[in-house]
Structure formats: structure tokens, C-alpha cells
Amino acid sequence: MSSTITYPSVRRDSSVLDTYTDKSSSTITINDAYRWLEDPDSKETTEFVSQQNVISEDYLNKIPYRTKFFEHLKELFNIPKFSCPSKQPNGKYYYFMNTGLQNQDIYYELDSLKKSTDESQILLDPNTFSKDGTVAIQSLNFSYDGKTLCYSVSDAGSDWSTIYFMDIASRKKLDDVITRTKFSSLRWTTDSRGIFYATYAGANDNITSDNDSANKGEKNGETVIEVTRTDIQEVYFHRIGTPRSSDICIARCVDDLNEHFFSVETSDDGQYLIADVTKGTLRESKVWILPLLNLSDSIVEQPNWLKLIDNMDFIYDFVTSQGDLLYFRTTAQAQNFRLISMNIKTKEIKEIISEDKNNILEDVTRVYEKYFVVRYLADVKSILYLYDMESGKQLRKFDLPIGTISVW
Structure with a gap:
């Protein structure tokens, strides 16, 4: 394992120059010497990648515990994994599931949440x-x-x-x-x-x-x-x-x-x-x-x-709309994000949920037409609230165990 590794030589191209201008109008020129590597299909790039792979595989194959490590990882990953079901316009529910070690998650259809996943039907199986x-x-x-x-x-x-x-x-x-x-x-x-x-x-x-x-x-x-x-x-x-x-x-x-x-x-x-x-x-x-x-x-x-x-200047994540009003989760005047509405015709901006100085507003989802389910990141865990869409008033906090919430 202590043998010296000899890396392939890499050509530097001094002719590729990029000039950038900052806000004060000062310019700087930078040599992008390895831009030729950005063409993945060129003969020179494929030869370079092949040489790198030979070096990597030779090193990895000499690791004595590599097989044991791989087998242990398979044991840890060999558990069923689900995504959250989502209701689609046809009234049915859809979700991804992996039985354990399948290469790709399978996309399933379920008529009702009252039914068992055993009654689901496969809609798309990318493994095929x-x-x-x-x-x-x-x-x-x-x-x-x-x-x-x-x-x-x-x-x-x-x-x-x-x-x-x-x-x-x-x-x-x-x-x-x-x-x-x-x-x-x-x-x-x-x-x-x-x-x-x-x-x-x-x-x-x-x-x-x-x-x-x-x-x-x-x-x-x-x-x-x-x-x-x-x-x-x-x-x-x-x-x-x-x-x-x-x-x-x-x-x-x-x-x-x-x-x-x-x-x-x-x-x-x-x-x-x-x-x-x-x-x-x-x-x-x-x-x-x-x-x-x-x-x-x-x-x-x-x-x-x-x-x-x-x-x-800022991040604007579209959330939902109501007539001429568009709702955005944004960093405009809010480092931790806030929720605003913007009128398309007048460009008037109204704050719906103000910034929380201590917690990050990670996601806003509209539910039942007139509510927002709002997810914050607080002390490395997800917390969930229900807000009134029109007034921006917080209605309740959901009692959830410590963990991370994914929104679908």
C-alpha cells in the first residue's frame, strides 16, 4: 500500500484566457489551463480518464478489507425504503419504493391510503x-x-x-x-x-x-x-x-x-x-x-x-399563486428567508410570514387552498407549523419527533 503512485501528465493550455470585471470595473485575467478536460468525449479527455481509472483501480484492489467493507455496506442498505405518497389529479397515490438492494427505486400506484402497500401496482420500473x-x-x-x-x-x-x-x-x-x-x-x-x-x-x-x-x-x-x-x-x-x-x-x-x-x-x-x-x-x-x-x-x-x-440579488422560490398574486420564499431582506406575495400587475410586495432570526424557513407548501404548511430548520431538526394563507397568522405547531422532514 505504500508504493509510489505515478500520475499521468496533464497538458496545460496557456492560450485559454478569461477576463472578469468586478463591481468597481477592475478587470482580472485568468488562465483556464485545463478547459480541454471539459469536453468529455474528446480523445485526449477519454485517454486521461482511462489512465486515472487504471491508477485508482490498482490502488483500490490492493486494499485488504475492501470486500468486507462492501459486504457490510450491502447489509446496512438492505432494508425497504419508501418516499412519501403524493396524491395526483386522478385521485390515486404514487410513491417510490426500493426493497433493499435494487439498482433503481420503483414507482408504485395505490388507489387509497387505506389500502396496504401490498395492493400497490407498479407504474414504472426503471430496473427494466x-x-x-x-x-x-x-x-x-x-x-x-x-x-x-x-x-x-x-x-x-x-x-x-x-x-x-x-x-x-x-x-x-x-x-x-x-x-x-x-x-x-x-x-x-x-x-x-x-x-x-x-x-x-x-x-x-x-x-x-x-x-x-x-x-x-x-x-x-x-x-x-x-x-x-x-x-x-x-x-x-x-x-x-x-x-x-x-x-x-x-x-x-x-x-x-x-x-x-x-x-x-x-x-x-x-x-x-x-x-x-x-x-x-x-x-x-x-x-x-x-x-x-x-x-x-x-x-x-x-x-x-x-x-x-x-x-x-436574492433567492426567489415560487410557492403558489392566487389570481394575480404570486407567493415566494425569498432571501430579499431576510437572510433566513421569509414568505412574500407579489402582485403581477402592480409589482406590490406584501410580507406574509416574516423572517425568523434563529431558524431557517426551508419550505412552504399550500394545503386545502387556504393554508400553508411551513417547515423550519431549528437546531439541526425540522419543525412544522400551520399558517393561514391570507393573514399569515400561525395557527398551530405540529407535535413531531426529532428528525428531518421531506416534503413531496
């Missing part, structure tokens, strides 16, 4: 998506009428994903398939006729049918899609039953929006599309609004967004 069990469900969302499930899957931990659609009643996939999506939320229009999704520049180019792909190439005998720009994210609307080539681009990160991300939500009444616009790994965001008129037929190419918040 591939022979090695590395294809995972990345995200999913039910249509407002509860008839169709939209879900995305990724292979071997990739950020790239493919979107599929399933008819819930028949359990059959629809013909619609959307490939080459990345960091994408999946949001339906309230008429259940289409979804909004995100991809990157080049992914939707030159598509003439659902089976056509842009910028095809071959690698190790498999088809590889070249996305021309990974710093320009685009948001599209796809209408169910139409070809991918007909998808409508409603937002594009160009010019001063390079390296930005769009995460979109629909308001509760479907009248608005709310875009959370962030940059890189920063959580501070802009908030843009797009009127939808509740009809997918009204969506046009590159529409004019209402820029409700057009700076990135």
Missing part, C-alpha cells in the same frame, strides 16, 4: 429500462387531468435525459419522445395538451421527424448527438401528438444570458408561466412571467416575458 440497471428516472409530472404521465430518464448518471409520455389507464407509452434535454423541469399546460421542457442550443436543429436527430455522430458503435452550445439553454413547448420539429422555443439564453438556466412553473390557475432564471450554481434568481391564457394554442415563438424581478 436497461440490462445493467443504470437507467434512472430523473423527474416526472402528471398532466392536470391525471390521464398522462410525463417522465424523463438518464443513463449512467448523465445530466442528459430523454422525455417519455405514458397513458396511465393503458400503461402504454405515447409516440412522443423528446431526446437531448438537460437540467429540465417538466411542466404541463392546464389543458393537459403539452409540456414545457429545457434543452441546449443545437439539440432541436435539423429535426425533420421524431426519428431524426441533429448533428449525429458515431462513438464506439453508438449514435452520439452533438449539442453545439452548452452555455445557451433554451425552453420549448411541445404539444402532445405533434412532431418534435414543431416544438416552439419560448425562451433562449443568449447575449447577456449565456450560462443561465430556466426552471419553469405554471401558476395554480394555469394563467401564467413563471420562470426562475439563475446563473451557474448560484441560487439567486430573476423572475420572469409569461401569460398563457390557459390555452396551449396561444403559445408563440419567443414571446415577450414580463420581467417581474430582473436582477440576481
Whole structure:
């Protein structure tokens, strides 16, 4: 175990320079010497990774207790694991479960919470998506009428994903398939006729049918899609039953929006599309609004967004809506977060729940139309309260054991 490790040499590229300007207009130039490693498919990068893997495996294989450690971990993980059930528009409940050591959690359907999980039916089993069990469900969302499930899957931990659609009643996939999506939320229009999704520049180019792909190439005998720009994210609307080539681009990160991300939500009444616009790994965001008129037929190419918040000074997490009022969990004038409402038409801001100076406001969920269930982090444990939505008055504290609460 004490043998010397000889690492492969890594080329430094002195020609890649980035210049940054701070708030005082001072500039600094930095050499990004290893940017070439950001291209995972280049020959030079794959050779470097292979050399690193040889070194790592050689070292790990010499650890005498590696097998015992692995077997003990399997024993610890070999217990049933559940997610919280969530009620969907069709009136049924859905949850993920893993019996213990399955590669992927299975997505189950249950008619009623009064029934045992033994009576659940499998809706999606990603363990059957591939022979090695590395294809995972990345995200999913039910249509407002509860008839169709939209879900995305990724292979071997990739950020790239493919979107599929399933008819819930028949359990059959629809013909619609959307490939080459990345960091994408999946949001339906309230008429259940289409979804909004995100991809990157080049992914939707030159598509003439659902089976056509842009910028095809071959690698190790498999088809590889070249996305021309990974710093320009685009948001599209796809209408169910139409070809991918007909998808409508409603937002594009160009010019001063390079390296930005769009995460979109629909308001509760479907009248608005709310875009959370962030940059890189920063959580501070802009908030843009797009009127939808509740009809997918009204969506046009590159529409004019209402820029409700057009700076990135604070975090704005969309919670819910009530007519022209949008509710956000925000760090604006509140380091530990507070809950505010914002009028879309007047931009008037009203504080609903003030900041707690000692505890962090982690989550707000609307329940029974007129209440908020509010979760705080206090002394490394979750605490839960019920608030009146209109007045912001705290109605009760839930008596819960010490632990961490997950909200679904």
C-alpha cells in the first residue's frame, strides 16, 4: 500500500484566457489551463480518464478489507425504503419504493391510503429500462387531468435525459419522445395538451421527424448527438401528438444570458408561466412571467416575458399563486428567508410570514387552498407549523419527533 503512485501528465493550455470585471470595473485575467478536460468525449479527455481509472483501480484492489467493507455496506442498505405518497389529479397515490438492494427505486400506484402497500401496482420500473440497471428516472409530472404521465430518464448518471409520455389507464407509452434535454423541469399546460421542457442550443436543429436527430455522430458503435452550445439553454413547448420539429422555443439564453438556466412553473390557475432564471450554481434568481391564457394554442415563438424581478440579488422560490398574486420564499431582506406575495400587475410586495432570526424557513407548501404548511430548520431538526394563507397568522405547531422532514 505504500508504493509510489505515478500520475499521468496533464497538458496545460496557456492560450485559454478569461477576463472578469468586478463591481468597481477592475478587470482580472485568468488562465483556464485545463478547459480541454471539459469536453468529455474528446480523445485526449477519454485517454486521461482511462489512465486515472487504471491508477485508482490498482490502488483500490490492493486494499485488504475492501470486500468486507462492501459486504457490510450491502447489509446496512438492505432494508425497504419508501418516499412519501403524493396524491395526483386522478385521485390515486404514487410513491417510490426500493426493497433493499435494487439498482433503481420503483414507482408504485395505490388507489387509497387505506389500502396496504401490498395492493400497490407498479407504474414504472426503471430496473427494466436497461440490462445493467443504470437507467434512472430523473423527474416526472402528471398532466392536470391525471390521464398522462410525463417522465424523463438518464443513463449512467448523465445530466442528459430523454422525455417519455405514458397513458396511465393503458400503461402504454405515447409516440412522443423528446431526446437531448438537460437540467429540465417538466411542466404541463392546464389543458393537459403539452409540456414545457429545457434543452441546449443545437439539440432541436435539423429535426425533420421524431426519428431524426441533429448533428449525429458515431462513438464506439453508438449514435452520439452533438449539442453545439452548452452555455445557451433554451425552453420549448411541445404539444402532445405533434412532431418534435414543431416544438416552439419560448425562451433562449443568449447575449447577456449565456450560462443561465430556466426552471419553469405554471401558476395554480394555469394563467401564467413563471420562470426562475439563475446563473451557474448560484441560487439567486430573476423572475420572469409569461401569460398563457390557459390555452396551449396561444403559445408563440419567443414571446415577450414580463420581467417581474430582473436582477440576481436574492433567492426567489415560487410557492403558489392566487389570481394575480404570486407567493415566494425569498432571501430579499431576510437572510433566513421569509414568505412574500407579489402582485403581477402592480409589482406590490406584501410580507406574509416574516423572517425568523434563529431558524431557517426551508419550505412552504399550500394545503386545502387556504393554508400553508411551513417547515423550519431549528437546531439541526425540522419543525412544522400551520399558517393561514391570507393573514399569515400561525395557527398551530405540529407535535413531531426529532428528525428531518421531506416534503413531496
